[in-house]
Amino acid sequence: MRDVPFGEWSSSVLTLREEGYAFFDFLTAVDETDAETDPGFDVVCHLIDPSEPGTLRSVLLRTRATDGVPVPSLTALFAGAAWHERETHEMFGIDFDGFDDGSGRGMRPLLLPDGFEGTPLRKSFMLAARASKPWPGGKEPGEGHESARAPGRRRVQAPGVPGPDWGPREAPSAVSSPSPEPEPSPEPGPSPEPGPEPGELS
Numbered sequence: 001m002r003d004v005p006f007g008e009w010s011s012s013v014l015t016l017r018e019e020g021y022a023f024f025d026f027l028t029a030v031d032e033t034d035a036e037t038d039p040g041f042d043v044v045c046h047l048i049d050p051s052e053p054g055t056l057r058s059v060l061l062r063t064r065a066t067d068g069v070p071v072p073s074l075t076a077l078f079a080g081a082a083w084h085e086r087e088t089h090e091m092f093g094i095d096f097d098g099f100d101d102g103s104g105r106g107m108r109p110l111l112l113p114d115g116f117e118g119t120p121l122r123k124s125f126m127l128a129a130r131a132s133k134p135w136p137g138g139k140e141p142g143e144g145h146e147s148a149r150a151p152g153r154r155r156v157q158a159p160g161v162p163g164p165d166w167g168p169r170e171a172p173s174a175v176s177s178p179s180p181e182p183e184p185s186p187e188p189g190p191s192p193e194p195g196p197e198p199g200e201l202s
Contacts, residue, residue: 001060001062002059002060002061002062003061003062003063004061004062004063005063006063006064006065006066006069006071008063009043009061009063009071009072010072010073010074010076010077012061013045013047013061013074013077013078014077016047016059016061017047017077017078019049020049020051020057021047021048021049021057021058021059022047022049022050022051023047023048023049023050024045024047024074024077024078024080024081025046025047025048025058026045026046026084027043027044027045027046027074027081027084027085027088028043028044028084028087028088029041029042029043029044029065029088029091029092029094029121030042030044031092031121031122031123032064033067033122033123033124034123038064039066039067040064040065040066040067041064041065041067041092041094042062042063042064042065043062043063043064043065043071043088043094044060044061044062045060045061045062045074045081046058046059046060046061047059047061065094070094070095070096070097071094071095071096071097072096072097072098073085073096073097073098073099073100075096075098075099075100075101076098076100079101079102082099082100082101082102083101083110085099085107086101086107086108086109086110087110087111089107090109090110090111090112090119091111091119091120091121091122092119092121092122093119093122095107
């Protein structure tokens with residue numbers, strides 16, 4: 001991992017390309033907006049040097065981008081970076097300054113359907129499925145197997161899990177009506193006296 005200053009992002013990639021790292025592998029981001037110091041997004045780029053057969057030297061570049069500040073686009077250096085920057089823009093909401101994929105259509109959705117709202121790889125993105133029903137096949141952080149909470153473990157709010165005040169929910173009734181008491185069953189009456197046997201009537 002090689003950290004570079006934000007202002008030297010594109011120039012560092014250019015320098016590495018001239019040193020032989022001419023294969024662009026991928027570009028993505030990591031949400032670090034909840035970091036205590038210098039919050040933002042870690043933008044990472046992986047480059048490979050394919051010049052020596054049998055060996056692949058690689059380098060992973062990383063820079064910290066402040067939320068809302070456009071990142072210099074790498075499309076002028078690697079045309080294949082266009083799809084990766086479109087995906088990163090779509091999933092994290094990061095803009096790329098100088099983006100150009102040759103189509104003239106600018107930054108546009110790549111994977112999500114039309115009308116989708118939100119940036120699903122941000123930690124602040126709420127997963128509605130976590131609010132409507134328990135997550136299948138797993139325990140929430142802090143829950144044990146036999147009890148609601150494991151002893152001695154602090155309960156943690158996982159990313160994407162809405163708080164109790166998020167979204168419409170059915171309000172529980174303030175007073176629950178008591179269950180009706182069952183009516184007592186009637187006591188059995190006296191058994192009827194047996195009638196005369198046949199042949200005893202005169």
